[in-house]
Amino acid sequence: MSEIEIGGATAANAVPADGVEPLAHYVSSRPFDPYASERLTSAQERFYSASQWRMMWWKLRRHRIAVLSGAVLLAMYVSILFCEFLAPYAADTRNGDFIYAPPQAVHILFDGRLVWPYVDGYDYRLDLNTLKRIYTPDPNKREPIRFFCRGDSYRFWDLIRGDLHLFCPARGGQLFLLGTDRLGRDMLSRIIYGARISLTVGLLGVVVSFTLAVLIGGIAGYYGGWTDILIQRVIEVVQSFPHLPLWMALSAILPVSWSPLLVYFGITLILGLIEWTHLARAVRSKLLALREEDFCTAAVLMGARPARIIGRHLLPSFMSHLIASATLMIPSMILGETALSFLGLGLRPPMTSWGVLLNEAQNINVVALYPWLMLPVIPVIVTILAFNFLGDGLRDAADPYH
């Protein structure tokens, strides 16, 4: 037996042996805080009292690819606000002398010295055997690129007249960084203008889908029973249609007499009308579980109406998940629009979207002779990848306790 143990036993029993003075009673004079062990540092406090959205943001920030994708998308969406300014030409400027001109390379070195960026002007010749237009860059024709310059005039947002561009060709020269199409229109400018349509189609379509999904899924999940079974069947029917043929059929019956803008809204509506089912299922299954929770019962007992309970109490508890899933829906809508326009059933030419541009690349000659007409596919791929990565990141982040 060790001494410590004996001492401990003595102290615990606190019965002094005969003739031994008891130890003096000691009380610390320092103030006593019963919660001392649970005291949080300010950093911890910030962490524990953070709102759900803040925690999502912290988690998302660690997902570097998602943040990068978000930045790319933000840049793209901001750019559609200024496409008149960003594009070197107007969307419909025809350069009759430069039909199917290949992309020009930007040079910044001349004789090994750094110079103002310039492109080589084209020498044009018609091959009389194949009737193919042949453009050869002429190193003697140096055409320096101008920045913040006056070029094609446009109506900014269809309201304000302007002719200021971020960069334009040299006076009397050409600047086709991505080549031209069969009417000699600059591909780069058209791709920049096309972003305005292609990127918003996805957003508007998702708004339609999201609303439908929350509404229908909410009703099914909250009421359950027969309503639920009926809605489940409807979802199954919609899902068993292959999307593209149905989209094709619906957009084929849009009246020909509609204006391009109306067709645009029609197409977004069609895209949104079919994509809502997966999200509606998610909403339904979440609601089925959540409506059994105590806070929901409390709301019912306090006399809240179903719409308020769903919208105010149930939906916010998994809104982050919904937004993450909605982000993942956008790519399929953008691809849908691209496919429809490519087939000629979607948007029609006065409108410029990436799908409409790809419509020109419909046959094999293009691949062989004018491969740059396929370039609009690159922004499509970038956008879709970015939305996928961002959506994945958001989905992981939506569960901050995981």
Add this chain to the structure above:
Amino acid sequence: MGRYIVHRLLVMIPTLIAISIVVFTIINLPPGNFFSTYIAELQATGQKADLVRIHFLEQQYGFDRPLWQQYLYWVGGLLHGDLGYSFLYNEPVSQVVGDRLLLTLIVSFATILFTYLVAFPIGIYSATHQYSWSDHTLTLLGFLGLATPNFLLALVLLYFANVYFGISIGGLMDPNYVNRPWSWAKTVSVLAHLWIPVIVIGLGGTAAMIRRLRANLLDELHKQYVVTARAKGVAPVKLLFKYPLRMALNPFIADIGSLLPHVISGAVIVSVVMSLPTTGPMLLEALRSQDMYLAGSFLMFLAFMTVIGVLISDLALAALDPRIRLQAGRRP
């Protein structure tokens, strides 16, 4: 199992009815019917319409009756193989369609086969070698496959197949074999042409499938029983195949339901680009010229194919998973 099959077949009936109603609505959405536009068109060009024949057709397809009777006529026709009348070709739809439906089936089936054959090994490899360089590369390739519009990929592949392998452009067989009876040489020619559309259509679905299999398998691999088994010294291959893989396979089969609409959608647009003799190009043509009966039967066929595919996947799932089989008809 028998009870489950019966239950599953019964559930299919209302689904098919609902689908047919949707398709019929789409057929009837454009203003006017085909005859009114047809007669107007003929009169505009100064020709005389064959009113007797039109009247006959109008009666046969019940255009003079209320809409719900027209619907019953149409569905009744569908049930015994009368797909309606193509006004574009002036022939019954079943004649126009020919062996396009069969070829569509072949292309879709081959695509699904391809998807499984490719996704299965790659998915397992990616999951067992998580975060390795090959996993990252495969993931990146998969994402690219998801993001590339398949119609453009079809064009590019078609071009390179022609340049490097000398495969004739477009079509599903060498031009010599079109309209010939099926023979060995024709089958070989079809197979030689089939791989491009199959790869192109299958790419998106394959990428999605790999990602799903990888995620499922990873979930299983991190479970306690795997650790236990490994600690007890079960051989790695046996450990992988005997337990976690079987658990991860369930969603793999259930996926046919979502894979099939995807494949069919892809097949439609890719076959337009590659002018395959399948339903795609004809559906597009029918929609463009508002030949709604033809378009309607294609839509109906494609949706029907999906429903059957989902049925097959459900049955396969039930055969594999007793939990589903035994719960037949009982709602949780």
